[in-house]
Amino acid sequence: MTKSPKTPSESAVEMREMVMPNHTNPQNTVFGGTVMSWIDIAAAMVAARHCGKPVVTAHIDDIDFIAPIKVGYHVLIQASLNYVGKTSMIVGVKVTSENPYTGEVRTTTKAYLTFVALDDLGKPIEVPGLKVETEDEIRRFENAKKRVQMKKDVRNTLENKK
Ligand SMILES: CC(C)(COP(=O)(O)OP(=O)(O)OC[C@H]1O[C@@H](n2cnc3c(N)ncnc32)[C@H](O)[C@@H]1OP(=O)(O)O)[C@@H](O)C(=O)NCCC(=O)NCCS
Numbered sequence: 001m002t003k004s005p006k007t008p009s010e011s012a013v014e015m016r017e018m019v020m021p022n023h024t025n026p027q028n029t030v031f032g033g034t035v036m037s038w039i040d041i042a043a044a045m046v047a048a049r050h051c052g053k054p055v056v057t058a059h060i061d062d063i064d065f066i067a068p069i070k071v072g073y074h075v076l077i078q079a080s081l082n083y084v085g086k087t088s089m090i091v092g093v094k095v096t097s098e099n100p101y102t103g104e105v106r107t108t109t110k111a112y113l114t115f116v117a118l119d120d121l122g123k124p125i126e127v128p129g130l131k132v133e134t135e136d137e138i139r140r141f142e143n144a145k146k147r148v149q150m151k152k153d154v155r156n157t158l159e160n161k162k
Contacts, residue, residue: 003052005129008137011049012080015042018073029068030075030162035095036063039111042079043091050081050089051127058088059114062147067108069097071149082112083144087124089115090144112147 017023017038025031040057049134069075076096083090095109119125132141 003128005131006086007131007133008048008082008089008140011046012078013040013042013045013049014079015077017075017077019069019075021071023101024071027068029070032065035065035069035075035109036060036111038075038077039063039079039093039109039110040113043111043113046079046081046091047089047117050084050130051117051125053117053119053125055085055089055115055117056063057113058116061112061114061151063109063111064107067097067106070099072100074098076105080120080131080140082140083148084127084130085148086126087116088128089117089130090148091115092140092144112144 015038019030023030023034028117040060044055044057076098077093078096079091079093081089084090091112091113093111094107096105097108097112097133098105115125116124130141132138
């Protein structure tokens, strides 16, 4: 039986990291793969908290690296559920860097990830609905819905060209 709908705030996750030398690229700023790993973990926790089941990452799209992050800076990873399908969930993630010495904050990365909930046999299972209430929640839901439709349109266009 599917559980009753939940709001995004019931599953939202915030994580903090500090950029250490082992997280960097040859430019001495944070390595993109490290940020992607933090994003995937935060987003997976959101999806699992929403559905109360094991989840797997099915798709990552629209990942934008907007600004580099230096060693020693603090990193805030904020993730919340934007949209749910039948068995899938789209999580939006925003990454902000903070210079701990000046307090300056910058949005550095944004990403959208799709997770699928799995049953005991590893098959997709229905997830609870999403109750969007605030202006931001409704905007994120509508944008995610458009992204899902755009992805379907692109797939259909490419398949028709084969
Ligand atoms: C994700 C996975 C469970 C989907 O299995 P499947 O048999 O294709 O399932 P379905 O076709 O029934 O799709 C289930 C849902 O996932 C969605 N989905 C599947 N692949 C997707 C993709 N690439 N992008 C977005 N959504 C996707 C479907 O739209 C469907 O959503 P809905 O139920 O909300 O309508 C399967 O592809 C898988 O196990 N992938 C590997 C996951 C993994 O190992 N992740 C870690 C990667 S490093």
